Amino acid sequence: MRQFTTGDLNKQVGEVTSAAAREPVVLTKHRKPRFVLMSYEHYERMRTSGDPHRAYYVSEMPEEHRDLFVAEIGRLAHGEGYDSEP
Structure with a gap:
């Protein structure tokens, strides 16, 4: 750029x-x-x-994106995902 x-x-x-x-x-x-x-x-x-680079407020996020977001935040909160993925 x-x-x-x-x-x-x-x-x-x-x-x-x-x-x-x-x-x-x-x-x-x-x-x-x-x-x-x-x-x-x-x-x-x-x-x-x-x-795919679009940003959303959580309140405006499409439902399928919100579900993925919540699931991934939950994984991170439980210590999963940091070192388990390449």
């Missing part, structure tokens, strides 16, 4: 937005990642698809 500073965004808006049209880019401020800039199409795909 390419990185630009917030100053780059001000000075080179065309280059930064062209890069963001191809893939999400990180905008840094004071050398720390602060924002992600991406195309609207990429954002919509992330927001509406079954993207």
